[in-house]
Amino acid sequence: MKPPMLEIVNLKKVYPTKNGPFTVLEEFNLRVDEGEFVAVIGHSGCGKSTALMMIAGLNDISDGDITVEGRVIQGAGPDRAVVFQSPSLFPWMTTLENVMLGVRRVYPHGTRKQQEDICKYYLNRVGLINALDKKASDLSNGMKQRVGIARAFALKPRVLLLDEPFGMLDSLTRAELQDVLLEVWNKEKITAIMVTHDVDEALYLSDRVVMMTSGPYAKVGDVLEIPFHRPRERSAVMEDPRYYDCRGHLLDFLNGHDKDKLRDNPSPSATSQITVSPQSDTNSTEMALGKI
Template sequence: MKQRSYLALEDIEVSFPTRKGPFVAVKQVDLSIDKGEFVALIGHSGCGKSTLLNVIAGLVKPSRGVVFLDGEVVDRPGPDRAVIFQDHSLLPWLTVEENVRLAVDKTASGKSRGERRDWVMHNLELVHMAHAATKRPSEISGGMKQRVGIARAIAMTPRVLLMDEPFGALDALTRASLQDAVMEIQNQLNNTVVMITHDVDEAVLLADRVVMMTNGPAAGIGEDIRIDLPRPRNRIEAAETSAYNHARHEILHFLHQRYSNPLDKVA
């Protein structure tokens, strides 16, 4: 029997009831991800990226198929899969430290009060936000709030980090800064990451593999390419390599080809 990858999606189908009958969002999706691998999901709006991410998170149950994480069936939410959304969802009445502490208290029951505080500050230091530990969300910028959201997620020591367009609402400079922060964290922690993005350059810069989704309904995996760039990565140096530009071209070609196909536009 073939051994499964660390994270394995097997024959995943998700359908939702509508007045006109079942709407099939994704169909026959098979995806294997190794431990420590960074995978980016990319595709046009409505192609099922968020649906797949929610299936991995246990927030949506597939109509067919199974998700395995380290050999265990995923069928409900759990702290071993932390999700970072585009909206940071920080509690406005709590400080930065207290927002991260909420996650730590739920996942570090065996640690003393002092150990928990040290762990909170350690994770805030990873995202360069320790200096703002006593501030409330209203006192920091959007990019800083998202850094706190990342710190809260990694403080849970999840087996898989799920990111749903975490930088989509940010300006270009802030987005680049957070991309660099994610690369730095990945280099230190070697997290298993699944990230949704619409940004081709972001996908190529951050990911080990880019999985391209076909247009919905009944979306599936169109292509799956490996990004042959060594780590740690420098965005300027990477952008000047043939491997970066080849991957970027392949993704753009796929997305343009799917968008141009009139059969994919049929509702």
């Protein structure tokens, strides 16, 4: 039998602190099949980004295993491309050069022309074909993140890791970029894991939403299959009656863990972090729950 694209078994992360070791994650298990889009949602500080960075190989694993296609990962690599929360483009390079840097590593034997064509293909898909020679420092935040998406896809990774990719954008740009991401992804169907704390974003983009319990000792608390067919269209998804069932499910889980958390540890810090996209502001009763 073919091994799953990505398998995480008993993943554990411990940070040493002044007050002794602090366990962020424990017994974190996840299995992702090829071509699946998984969203990981949870409160801020629950360790979801930590888990993603461990999959990327950018953060050390304290215990447990991460395998990609049956092979244990060794450090970071272009087979697990990352779209970072801040676009992390090199401001001294142009749009094209930023994408080229990775493409030249992944296709070292291609001619310069072939490499450039790959970059241009993806930059065209994200709508930046007219900004190839602009310095990255001159781009708006939304455009920078478009380049970030193009750069990740151009690597032809086995797994695409998205770390709150739209967290720094305003809501209009965020919706725009969700559509851009979905459009590119529909063509490529690259196995993707996205960390987010936007409930609507998770519902709109993913096949499965993994809900994490609040840390410390965070783990997978619940998993929800998203029933909408692909290719998806935002308006159709929003009008689907199942949308609000799913949304309610996610919010119940998150708010439930708020209460647990508040009971255990009366600090209100992590409770305000779950956001709900504004496009549903007017017609959602769960909104009030989401904003607590």
